[in-house]
Structures are given as C-alpha cells and as structure tokens.
Amino acid sequence: MAVIVIVGGQWGDEGKGKIIDLLAEKAKIVARFSGGDNAGHTVLNPYGEFRLHLVPSGIFYPQVTCIIGNGVAINPAVLLKEIDDLHNHGVNTSRLFISDRAHLIMPYHTLLDRLEEERRSKGALGTTLRGIGPVFADKVARLGIRAGDLLDKDVFLSRLKSALELKNIILTKVYQSSPLSLEEVYQQYCHYREQLVPLIRETSSIIREAATKGELVLLEGAQGALLDPDFGTYPYVTSSSPLAGAGCIGVGLSPRQINRVVGIFKAYNTRVGAGPMPTELKDEIGDLIREKAREYGATTGRPRRCGWFDAVAGRFSVQINGLSDIALTHLDIYDGFPSIKICTAYKFKGDVLTSFPSDITILEKCQPIYEELDGWQESISGIRNFKKLPAEARNYMSRLEDLLSCPISLVAVGPDRRQIILVKDLFS
Numbered sequence: 001m002a003v004i005v006i007v008g009g010q011w012g013d014e015g016k017g018k019i020i021d022l023l024a025e026k027a028k029i030v031a032r033f034s035g036g037d038n039a040g041h042t043v044l045n046p047y048g049e050f051r052l053h054l055v056p057s058g059i060f061y062p063q064v065t066c067i068i069g070n071g072v073a074i075n076p077a078v079l080l081k082e083i084d085d086l087h088n089h090g091v092n093t094s095r096l097f098i099s100d101r102a103h104l105i106m107p108y109h110t111l112l113d114r115l116e117e118e119r120r121s122k123g124a125l126g127t128t129l130r131g132i133g134p135v136f137a138d139k140v141a142r143l144g145i146r147a148g149d150l151l152d153k154d155v156f157l158s159r160l161k162s163a164l165e166l167k168n169i170i171l172t173k174v175y176q177s178s179p180l181s182l183e184e185v186y187q188q189y190c191h192y193r194e195q196l197v198p199l200i201r202e203t204s205s206i207i208r209e210a211a212t213k214g215e216l217v218l219l220e221g222a223q224g225a226l227l228d229p230d231f232g233t234y235p236y237v238t239s240s241s242p243l244a245g246a247g248c249i250g251v252g253l254s255p256r257q258i259n260r261v262v263g264i265f266k267a268y269n270t271r272v273g274a275g276p277m278p279t280e281l282k283d284e285i286g287d288l289i290r291e292k293a294r295e296y297g298a299t300t301g302r303p304r305r306c307g308w309f310d311a312v313a314g315r316f317s318v319q320i321n322g323l324s325d326i327a328l329t330h331l332d333i334y335d336g337f338p339s340i341k342i343c344t345a346y347k348f349k350g351d352v353l354t355s356f357p358s359d360i361t362i363l364e365k366c367q368p369i370y371e372e373l374d375g376w377q378e379s380i381s382g383i384r385n386f387k388k389l390p391a392e393a394r395n396y397m398s399r400l401e402d403l404l405s406c407p408i409s410l411v412a413v414g415p416d417r418r419q420i421i422l423v424k425d426l427f428s
Contacts, residue, residue, distance in 0.1 A: 002216060002217075002259035002260060002427065003211050003216075003217045003219065003253065003257050003258050003259050003260075004023070004216070004217070004218050004219070004258075004259060004260045004261070004262060004426065005219045005221065005244045005247040005258055005260070005261045005262070006019060006020055006023075006218060006219065006220055006221060006262045006264065006327075007221040007224070007225060007242060007243065007244050007247075007261065007262070007263055007264070007321055008221060008222070008223055008224030008225060008242060008263070008264055009224060009225055009263035009264055009265040009314060009317045009318070009321070009323070009326070010224045010225070010226055010265060010266060010269055010270070010271075010310075010313065010314070010317065011223075011224045011226045011227055011269070011270065011271040011272070011275075011277070012039070012222070012223040012224040012227055012238075012242070012271075012272070013040075013224070013266075013270055013272065013295075013297070013304060014224060014264040014265055014266050014329055015042075015264055015266065015327075015329035015330065015412060016041055016057070016220065016221065016222075016264045017041025017042050017043040017052060017057045018042070018043060018044065018057075018329070018412060018415065018416075018417060018420065019262070019264055019327045019329070019410060019412070019420065020041070020056070020057035020058060020218055020220050021043045021045055021057045021058070021060060021417050022410075022417045022420050023218055023426070024057065024058030024060070024061050024064050024218060025061060026216050026427065027058055027061070027064050027215075027216040027217065027218050028063075028064065028065065028210045028215035028216055028217060029058075029064065029065045029066075029067060029206070029207055029210050029215070029216075029217045029218070030056040030057065030058025030059075030064055030065075030066050030067070030217075030218045030220055031056060031066070031067040031068075031069050031203070031207055031217065031218070031219055031220065031251045032054070032055075032056045032066075032067070032068050032069055032072050032220045032222065032250075033069045033071045033072070033219050033220065033221060033246060033247045033249075033250025033251045034069075034071045034072060034221055034222050034223075034240045034241060034242055034246050034247075034250050035072060035073070035132070035221075035222030035223055035238065035240055035242065036053075036054070036072060036073035036074065036075065036105060036130060036131075036132045036135070036222075036240075037053035037054050037074075037075050037078040037079075037105075037130055038053075038127070038128040038130045038132045038222075038223075038238070039053060039222035039223055040052070040053050040297065041053075041057050041220075041222075042415070043057055043060070043417075044415045044416050044417070045060055045416070045417050047060055047089050047090065047091055048089050050085075050086070050089075052082065053078055053082060054068060054072065054074060054075075054078060054079045054082055055068070055079070055082050055083065055086065055093070055096060056068070056096075056220050057220060058218065058220075059086060059091060059093060059096065060091060062092050062095070064095065065095045065097070065206065065210075066093075066095060066096045066097070067096075067097050067098075067099065067203045067206065067207065067251065068096075068097070068098045068099060068102060069099050069102065069203065069204075069207075069250045069251040069252070070099040070100075070101035070102050070203070070204070070250060070251065070252065071102075071240060071246060071249060071250025071251065072099075072102050072222075072250070073102070073103050073104075073105050073131075073132060073135045073136060073139075073240070074098065074102050074103070074104055074105060074147060075104075075105040075110075075130065075131070076104065076105075076189065076192035076196060077192070079098075079196075080192065080195055080196070083096070096199060097199055097200075097201055097203055097206070098147050098196065098199045098200045098201070098203070099147065099200075099201075099202070099203040099204070099251075100146065100147050100148030100151070100200050100201060100202055100203075101146055101147070101148065101204075102146060102147045103135055103136075103138070103139050103144045103145065103146055103147075104135075104144075104145050104146065104147060104149075104150075104189075105130070105131045105132075105135045106131075106135070106145060106160075106163070106185065106189075107180055107185055107188075108134070108163075108164065108167040108168075108171065108180055108185075109131030109132075109134040109135045109138070110129065110130060110131035110134075111131075111171065111177070111180070112131070112134045112167070112170070112171070112175075113127055113129050113130065113131045113132070113133060113134055114129050115171075115175045115177060116133075116134075117129065119175070124274070125235060125236060125273065125274060126236070126272070126273025126274040126275070127273070132238065132239050132240075133239045135239075136239035136240055137239070138163070143162075143163055143166070144163075145159050145160060145163060147196070147200050148200060150189070150192075150193045150196060150197060150200065151197060151200060153190065153193070156186075156189065156193070157186055160182065160185060160186055160189070161182060164180060164182050164185065167180070168180060203251070203252070204251060204252025204253070205252075207251050207252065207253060208252065208253060208257075211253060211257045216427070217253075219247040219250075219251060219253075221242050221243075221244070221246070221247065222238075222240075222242055223238045223242040224242055224317075225242060225243055225263075225316075225317040225320060225321055226313055226316075226317065227242055228241050228242055228243050228320075229241065231243070231316075231320050231358075233275045233276055233360050233363065234360065236273065236274050236275025236276070236360070237275075243320060243321055244258070244261045244321040244322060244323075245321075260324045260325060260426065261321055261322050261323050261324050261325070262323070262324070262325045262326070262327055262409070262410075262426065263317060263318065263321055263323040263325070263326050263327070263406070264326075264327045264329060265309075265314060265317075265326055265327070265328055265329070265400075266309075266328075266329050266330045267309060267328055267329070267330050267331045267333060267334060267396075268289055268306060268307065268308060268309055268330065268333065268334075269306070269307045269308065269309060269310050269313075270295055270304040270305060270306050270307075271304065271305045272297050272302055272304050272305070273302075275360070276360050276363040276364045276366075277305055277307060277310075278307075278310060278312075278313075278343065278346060278363065278366045278367070278368045279307035279308045279309070279310045279343045279368045280305050280306070280307040281306055281307045281308065286305075286306045286307060287306075289306040289333060290303060290304060290306045292333050293306075293330055293333045308340075308341040308342060308343055308368070308370065309341075309342050309343065309400065310343045310368070311342055311343055311344050311400065311403040311404060312343060312344070312345060312346055312353070312354060312355070312356055313356050314400075314403070314404050315356075315403065315404050315405065316355070316356035318404050318405060318406045323406050324406075325406070325407060325408075325409040325410070325424070325426060326400075326401075326404065326406050326407065326408045326409065326410075327408070327409065327410035327411070327412070327420075328397060328400070328408050328410070328411045328412070329411075329412040330412065331380065331393060331396075331397075331411055331412065331413055332379070332380050332381045332412075332413045332414055332419075334375055334376070334393075334396075335376065335377075335378065335379050335380060335381070336375070336376075336377060337375035337376075338374075338375050338377075339372050339373065339374060339375050340372070340373050340374075340375050340396060341370040341371065341372050341373075342370065342371050342373065342396075342399065342400070342403065343368040343369065343370055344369055344370070344371050344403060345368075345369040346363075346366035346367065346368060346369065347366065347367040347368075347369055348362060348365060348366050348367070349365075352369065353366065371399075373392070373395060373396055373399060374392045374395070375392055376390035376391075376392040376393050378390060380393060380413045381413050381414040381419060382413075383413055383421070384418075384419075384421060385421065386411070386421050386422075386423045389411075389413075389421075397411065407423075407424060408423055409422070409423050409424040409425075409426055410422060410423060410426070411423060
C-alpha cells in the first residue's frame, strides 16, 4: 500500500473528514498530525453525522488503528466528550491511542486566548478561543505539559506548579484577571488522567512499523494550507503547520516514507474569522453558497465567508504541499448555477499578479481577475460515474486541473461517503 498525507488546500473546512472516512476502509492506521479541537471534521456515514474535533476520521472502521499524534494539542475534556459521543452511537474506540508527546491544553490556555482576543478588541484575530495559540506558544517556549506527563502524578504536579506560577502572574498583572487554583486544576486533570492513561503510549513506532510493512497509513491534517504560520495569511493563521511537511513531524515519520499527498479543495472558497480573502462574495451569490452548503463552522457555528474558487491561492497550495492529487468537494453546490467563475490572477495597482503575495497588506488590496465558465442545470448528487457528470462540470474540473497543475483524483457530489466519485486510482 502506501503512506498518504491528506491536507486542506485552502483556508480549512474543505471536507477532509469525508475523504478520509472513505479512504480509511483500506487503511491500517489513520493518524492526526496537527491542530487541536479548533478543527472540526464533519463525517456522514451509516453511524450518523459526526463532527470530529480530535479523534481521527478513520474511527468508524474496526480494523483501523487511530492515533492522535504528537503534533496535536489535546483538550482532555473535549476528547473524552467526543469518545463518549462515539460510544453512544455504537462506535468502537478501543483502537484509539494518544501520543505521549502530544501537548495538553490547560485551563490557562483557553483563558489567556479569550483575554488576549478581548485586549485586541477590533484588531482581534478571530481565533476559536480554544487555547490553541497559547498551548503551541508554550510548546516552543518549553513550558508545555504533555500527555505523557499524566503517567506520573508527581511529574505532572511538578510541571503544572511551575507553569501555573508564571501563568498566574500574567493573568493577574497583565490582564487583571483572577489567578487559577493549583489544587483545582490538578484534581481536574487527575480525573481526566484516570480515563486517558490507558490510551497514552509511544505511537511513532506503531506508525513506522505499519509503513515499513507496506500497510496503508493515512496522515490526517487539520485546517488548510493558507492558515500555515509561515506560508499562510500571517498573522491571520493557525498555530501549527497544516502543510504536508508537518505530517512527518507530527507523527514521527521520515519524509522518504510519504508516497502521495492529497489536497482537499472545495469547488469554491470559504474562510472563517478575519484575514484577507480576495474572492469573497458579499452578495446574494455568497449567501446562496453559504445556505446551500450549510457553511457554518463545525467547531464554532460561525458563518463562513464564501467566494469563487481562487486558483492563484490554490496553485500556491499545490506547490508548498507538493500535491500529487486533488480531491474536489462540494461540486454539487453549483447545481443550477448558470455560470461559474474562477479567479485566475489578481490585479494590484495596475499590475497583474499570478503568484500569491506573502504580504497581506498587498493581498488585502488585490482585486480578482475572473474567468467565467458555463454552469449546469441538473442535479449531480446521484451520479456515481465521472463520465456521467454533465460536460460543464467536467469542463470545470479540467480547467481547475490546468490552473493548479495537479490532477483531480476524487470528486464529492454530496456529504455522504457514497457520494464520492473515484476519478483516478489513488492506490496504484
């Protein structure tokens, strides 16, 4: 088989969950490698409709080992609630494991996230207030607490005491907020510890062994490439890398073991929170896309900003991820559209830009240059064969392939795993 990295090609929310849910049928391991519960993967299958925030999307197959990798930030309360919800729907989670190197979100992380957004006021970044930025800041500052620290109560207490001394100074002196109680936080996490310890282990060796045997390993990303802290629309980005390269770091694999990189793209663009989005539609078309596709955040419920497909940003995503394949989702949302637009370049101060700017002050002023294609007037949600799609839909996909210089191997025409059309074999 192969090791396949699956990443978001835009600003997140592209439908990674449904693609992984489909591909996991043949997998040995599905491992999440980045982000935290600020990401939400919606999966619709025979068990029901699920919004997974931390548990990998392969959890619905009993033969699949699901791993929350070292690159993920874990809020224990969110994870345990998610596991309970899966149990209540008859889903077996006995093959779910947590990397002992994964960092834990603590109460002071979520509190500091909210206080900092309030301090920024009108300049707020639009975070999900889940503590993601603060926990990754602590990780690189070497102040973090990892899942493995829960294995020894004395070690955990020592690390918590050291961290909380500093955090309480910040809370009281910088934000004029009340301090947190060491005893209360300690007891709360000891309660989580009782349920989490059986899941915690050294997981990178499990993944490497499966990859060495040639078994199918799926590395599940979170968010999208344009939210990368280095290559995204900084500072309106996430706090861990959603790029394919982070797949190796986030689970402990060598780059030489990666066989394919699949980028998930919506047939249009969406974005949650603040930051530039050149093709955003603040009109009835944008509203139509949002309502037709139910474009509201799986994590926060916030309405997503919607716009035409941005091929300039998309091409950049293909390049920085090294995509071998594209999975195109939500194509059915264009059913009934008389025409469809694609942004092929930007106009900036009289110049035509075909490359994605690194400076958001430029990107904010870019005007999209559109190419218009014919739409189709029939429903495609029931089609299961690529050749039976309307000629206009196939033409749209072909034009995207040309603009992005990458083949479309999968196309989704609805939310269910049975509504995904395999255009080209990913496993050959």
